[in-house]
Amino acid sequence: MQIYLPIAEVSVNAFLLLGLGGLVGILSGMFGVGGGFLMTPLLFFIGIPPAVAVATEANQIVASSFSGVLAHFKRKTVDLKMGGVLLIGGLVGAAIGVQVFAALTAIGQVDLLVRLCYVVFLGIIGGLMFIESLNAIRRARSAGGVVPPKRRQRGWIDALPFKMRFRTSGLYISVIPPLIVGLFVGVLAAIMGVGGGFIMVPAMIYLLGMPTKVVVGTSLFQIIFVTGFATLMHATTNFTVDMVLAVLLLVGGVVGAQIGARIGTRLKAEQLRILLAIMVLAVCGKLAFDLLVMPSELYSLGAGAGH
Amino acid sequence: MRALLIAATLFLGLPAMAETVVVGLSRDAINITANFEGSEILIFGAVSRDAPAPEGDLEVIITVEGPSLPVAVRRKDRRFGIWVNTDVVEVDAAPSFYAVATTAAFDEVITQTEDLRHQVSIPNAIRAVGIGVEDGESFTSALIRIRERGDLYQTIEGGVTLRNETLFDTSIQLPANLVEGDYRTRIFLTRGGNVIDVHEQDIAVRKVGLERFIYNLAHDRPLVYGILSLVIAIAAGWLASAVFRYIRT
Numbered sequence: 001m002q003i004y005l006p007i008a009e010v011s012v013n014a015f016l017l018l019g020l021g022g023l024v025g026i027l028s029g030m031f032g033v034g035g036g037f038l039m040t041p042l043l044f045f046i047g048i049p050p051a052v053a054v055a056t057e058a059n060q061i062v063a064s065s066f067s068g069v070l071a072h073f074k075r076k077t078v079d080l081k082m083g084g085v086l087l088i089g090g091l092v093g094a095a096i097g098v099q100v101f102a103a104l105t106a107i108g109q110v111d112l113l114v115r116l117c118y119v120v121f122l123g124i125i126g127g128l129m130f131i132e133s134l135n136a137i138r139r140a141r142s143a144g145g146v147v148p149p150k151r152r153q154r155g156w157i158d159a160l161p162f163k164m165r166f167r168t169s170g171l172y173i174s175v176i177p178p179l180i181v182g183l184f185v186g187v188l189a190a191i192m193g194v195g196g197g198f199i200m201v202p203a204m205i206y207l208l209g210m211p212t213k214v215v216v217g218t219s220l221f222q223i224i225f226v227t228g229f230a231t232l233m234h235a236t237t238n239f240t241v242d243m244v245l246a247v248l249l250l251v252g253g254v255v256g257a258q259i260g261a262r263i264g265t266r267l268k269a270e271q272l273r274i275l276l277a278i279m280v281l282a283v284c285g286k287l288a289f290d291l292l293v294m295p296s297e298l299y300s301l302g303a304g305a306g307h
Numbered sequence: 308m309r310a311l312l313i314a315a316t317l318f319l320g321l322p323a324m325a326e327t328v329v330v331g332l333s334r335d336a337i338n339i340t341a342n343f344e345g346s347e348i349l350i351f352g353a354v355s356r357d358a359p360a361p362e363g364d365l366e367v368i369i370t371v372e373g374p375s376l377p378v379a380v381r382r383k384d385r386r387f388g389i390w391v392n393t394d395v396v397e398v399d400a401a402p403s404f405y406a407v408a409t410t411a412a413f414d415e416v417i418t419q420t421e422d423l424r425h426q427v428s429i430p431n432a433i434r435a436v437g438i439g440v441e442d443g444e445s446f447t448s449a450l451i452r453i454r455e456r457g458d459l460y461q462t463i464e465g466g467v468t469l470r471n472e473t474l475f476d477t478s479i480q481l482p483a484n485l486v487e488g489d490y491r492t493r494i495f496l497t498r499g500g501n502v503i504d505v506h507e508q509d510i511a512v513r514k515v516g517l518e519r520f521i522y523n524l525a526h527d528r529p530l531v532y533g534i535l536s537l538v539i540a541i542a543a544g545w546l547a548s549a550v551f552r553y554i555r556t
Contacts, residue, residue: 002342002344002483004342006525009484009487010484062537063539063541063543067547070548231536235525243536250543250544299449300392301378301380
């Protein structure tokens with residue numbers, strides 16, 4: 001069934017969009033990532049103009065993250081306090097990121113920089129997570145079952161001032177690292193047009209030392225606000241949020257997120273991490289491949305500036 | 308207006324205008340609804356003449372042209388081992404849709420000078436002045452190639468049927484991804500490659516109903532639209548969660 005999208009001004013298959021939304025929604029619920037880093041390139045591929053794809057994707061992530069976070073709230077796996085601290089950093093970062101994006105657009109080559117950002121960050125994060133979770137699984141095997149929870153090493157992070165108790169995460173750390181993590185992810189999220197979950201989740205696990213079960217819900221919680229903010233910015237400045245496209249994607253997305261959240265609880269933490277790592281590496285590989293191999297069409301069309 | 312024009316030409320007795328074209332369109336407006344899947348327009352008409360047909364072959368060319376917009380054509384090149392957009396050419400105005408149908412092979416129905424004057428063929432319909440790159444031609448031909456692949460540019464040689472040098476008809480398929488605006492339809496009558504009469508008519512392509520409402524809301528009240536989008540997203544997220552909880556209990 002073809003549907004004409006009023007803002008994107010293209011006609012697309014409604015079931016294809018529902019399916020894409022559902023698939024990305026499942027991943028979102030499982031891993032606590034918004035799924036933007038998968039969905040945005042997919043939307044480009046089916047012919048949605050990039051500006052519309054980025055803006056509408058932000059809107060869809062709000063829906064799937066909200067649906068996912070409710071499931072996590074029920075299981076009390078959301079650290080609201082930590083989420084709040086990350087969010088403060090995230091919103092400031094997003095505001096900076098929008099400015100950086102505008103500056104890059106003025107120079108040109110913004111497309112290339114976004115792609116390189118993807119390849120570099122996805123590659124590093126995916127690679128590190130893959131190695132770490134593989135080791136964790138191996139340790140679990142040799143220990144014959146349950147892994148003893150590893151004590152976090154006391155380092156320079158613990159020496160920082162402004163300590164705060166995060167009860168849900170079982171942490172007593174300074175607010176400075178989460179603020180910086182939030183800020184950094186906010187900047188990248190605005191530049192790359194995603195929620196930033198795929199950076200936030202590993203940062204919370206490895207930098208802040210939060211338990212994996214709490215990480216997913218907390219990440220979703222703060223993604224809702226960052227992408228909500230982005231949606232409003234895009235709607236008021238560029239008029240590029242396509243409501244019809246968003247509804248089709250989010251109907252699939254919210255259902256998928258519910259299924260994903262339930263699959264996620266059945267998997268072990270290190271299995272969850274290794275799956276996310278594989279997925280991140282796959283997307284990274286695809287993007288790197290596109291940059292290195294000669295494209296079949298050297299020319300591309302974009303909106304002209306006019307004279 | 309047309310009758311007046313015909314009367315005027317008859318009165319002036321211009322020999323070149325002895326043959327004129329009378330045109331009908333199957334529709335003069337196209338509504339883009341939510342389930343719009345493209346549209347077919349039928350263009351038909353007759354040649355009216357007040358004297359026996361002169362020498363030379365009579366041919367008909369029909370063009371349908373969507374609103375023109377500036378386009379940036381970018382070319383990738385290999386830099387430091389990766390493929391990067393290097394050169395860009397700004398085309399001042401390229402029609403968002405362009406179809407040209409003829410009764411015979413293109414170079415038989417119209418001369419090059421007439422094509423230039425009336426901008427009939429696809430390359431001539433694109434306005435690209437002052438291209439700064441040396442091989443500017445390859446950029447405009449890339450533009451045409453990419454749009455032809457998406458059926459946005461069509462050349463249908465022999466697509467117009469002409470009967471007894473009097474009645475003609477053709478059908479043009481408009482794809483689903485149309486841009487809103489007035490689509491200029493031109494019918495050229497040529498003899499020996501020279502244009503002897505032109506008729507022009509607009510087809511209005513408009514979004515209607517829900518499509519119109521959403522588009523207007525997004526542009527006239529962007530803040531309301533943005534908040535509404537967020538409300539829909541939150542509501543859908545909550546609903547899915549509630550439904551799943553209900554199923555489980």
